[in-house]
Amino acid sequence: MIPFDLYRPAGTRSKGFFEGPVRAASVVGLDGAGFHDGYFKTRQTKELLSFAVLPAESNAIPSDANAFENLSFVEAEIGEHDEEQSKVTIRSVQAIGEWARRTWLPAKGGFDLVPAELRPPAEVLANLREALRSKESVVWVSDGAAEGPVAAMCLIKCDSDRRALVLCKQGTDSYLVRL
Secondary structure (H helix, E strand, O other), X not given: OEEEEEEOOOOOOOHHHHHOOOOOOOEXXXXXXXXXXXXXXXXXXXXXXXXXXXXXXOOOOOOOHHHHHOOEEEXXXXXXXXXXXXXXXXXXXXXXXXXXXXXOOOOOOOHHHOOHHHOOOHHHHHHHHHHHOOOOEEEEEOOOOOOOOEEEEEEEEOOOOEEEEEEEOOOOOEEEEEO
């Protein structure tokens, strides 16, 4: 399991930054509220962050597999910060689908490593696995009424295995696992 954060730029001061192409070596001020209140309180200067960025105009999770896979995945370093905001230096940016396919996962990197309360609904996962048989990737987005922390899931075929990107609701780590 590889955890990462989810950044919601709509309504933050950094929204404009994420409306255009994001480039390595850029410096941007991030509002902690884009992650969750108090996000930077426990962070350290020079700490590395990994986060997926939702669409800047709406914060809506794409329900189309191609759009989901093209969400930006950012690796950045924390600079000057307080409890509510931080200047971060972008180290790398790539599509989250590309990152998910290229990231090394241990052989035992599946849902068994995920705490039970963070696992997606079993029925949803079973339906997505079935749909993945005929596609390269499939997506499920919660209608908001569902209980639990899982907001969306994308299953992806890779060269050697299959993987799941699980986006969790605000305040909970999202993660990548091997199926």
